[in-house]
Amino acid sequence: MARTVQNYYDEGMARPRKFDEDRVIRAVCDEFWDKGYAATSLEDLLRVSGLGKGSLYGAFGDKRSLFLRVLRHYDDANLLSLRKRLESASRGADLVREFVLGPASDPTGAAARRGCLLANSNAELATSDPEVAAEARRSYDAITAILTEALERARREGDLAPDADPAETARAALVAQLGLLTLGRTGMDIGTLTAAAQSALARLLRAPLAPMA
Template sequence: MGRPKQFDPDAAVEQAMEVFWRKGYAGTTPQDLVDALGIGKGSLYNTFGSKHALFEQALRRYRDSQAVALIEMFEGPGTVKERLRKTLGFLAEMDLADPDRRGCMAVNAAAELAGTDKAATELVQRMFARTEDAFRALAEEGQRSGEIAPERDPAALGSLLLNTVVGLRLLARVAENPDRLRRVIDATVDSL
């Protein structure tokens, strides 16, 4: 009979997410994970199977937490454009306030692993599709309320807004100040 686990696997995924988010997949060593999680390599591999399997769980955790946050902001008070401006502003401010300038873990994973890691690519594709769909639904709401012209294609607007978020998250990693990000946000919302 094996010894019982001396750590919480759910908390370990959360800690691993932070390491992968900061260092990227390739930049994270098994030793980095062992050190961050406070467990032995045997426990790491017995519990998660591999560094890659743990990365997939961490990426799913990130996806789920980000989706909840996005939906909560979209369902808040205000007009569609006010909520959209608030959401984009929040993402920019969050990224700029991060001393490590990690940006978005999904965007980072796409840049690092797309085309070379099928599982990670599929996870990011699903996350982007989910985000794009949320933006499309917001655009449709804006059409119903009269804020967005009815002839605009809500799917195209969803794609535009997803592209804006990806670009903002990348720009925030290198921005010296928030001015450029504010211009992008203002131009995007005003174009709707």
């Protein structure tokens, strides 16, 4: 059953509102993601959410509070997905390759041009908003921890050099992915972006083992 937020009122209307909070969060997330924080207006948020100003602010607070909530929701969903992919991966190195190649995964280039809400928001706001910077550090630390687990497994499976440090390699994988996200936002050709990702992976991991006959 969808979660609801009840008993908020539109301006001048004496009747309770009910709405699907998850749907609103997703819609608002897409708007911030596509336009960025500064370029997203209150009118944009009201339009995509389908709520009145009183209902939106009553449920989520002001624009900044709503944005921080959306960003945390986005980050938590990505971390959960990354954790699940690690648990289902055949080999630890598979997750690392998928993670680094992610910005080039859409052959149309649309996903690369859109980028990542966290990376986009960090670039736009981290120097002026300590809470955005703190959320970025939290999320990147958690990503690094999951990648470290994957690389510890990769070392046991022979896909990472025995003397390699999994934590340092995880940070390098994160740096590589963030660089690719930045390049993808410029509209770089997907073939070129993929080649750059594969080059980074070749330096981070051993070559994949040949399949058994």
